């Protein structure tokens with residue numbers, strides 16, 4: 001019944017939003033950041049945030065630093081593993097600001113087989129228990145089943161407000177308005193099953209190998225995942241607002257464990273899908 005109510009509400013809003021929904025194609029020129037097309041199995045690793053966008057801030061570390069470090073470590077492991085022959089493309093390899101639509105465009109232009117966006121979680125400064133909350137979760141794009149999932153998507157999507165022309169590029173998508181999230185109800189994602197498979201592999205590694213608590217594989221309306229054309233996930237490694245988790249995420253050993261978990265999941269996924277090696 002809850003779902004039916006939600007659909008009814010959505011349909012009421014549809015008339016005013018339908019035009020906008022169709023136009024969410026993020027047509028910003030991707031050429032400058034486009035990766036060259038490459039042959040073979042390609043994974044795009046996306047270090048969340050960067051430059052003027054710090055992401056979540058801990059006591060001593062910021063999300064943008066942790067995500068870049070983990071992504072570079074993951075890339076190093078995958079590139080070293082010659083028998084797996086995996087091409088790695090990074091959406092950023094230094095402390096620069098990259099717009100969300102450009103991140104997706106880099107993956108689409110590379111005809112990537114997988115897109116992995118790495119992030120660090122946090123909860124509102126006024127929330128009780130923000131120093132105790134902990135655990136990893138891996139998201140695929142889809143309908144949020146809880147307000148908490150929606151809040152994570154809203155926070156991650158709100159980075160578009162740091163882009164100068166975001167109203168134009170994202171066709172009026174308002175990351176803070178629940179109405180804008182109707183696009184995630186209306187769109188069928190044909191990569192959902194493979195995205196969930198990859199998400200489960202990463203989640204498993206973050207728990208068993210990196211020792212994170214299990215906050216599960218989830219769905220929510222992440223713009224960056226919605227705009228990619230391949231199986232795509234967004235990883236929230238742990239909560240930077242929890243001092244113990246921040247210490248782990250800020251340490252070399254912690255970041256290495258996370259990177260190993262992600263790289264191992266990519267290799268397992270590739271092995272399970274031998275037929276999808278592309279020749280672009």
Ligand SMILES: [Zn+2]
Nearest residue numbers: 048055119120
């Ligand atoms: Zn983030």
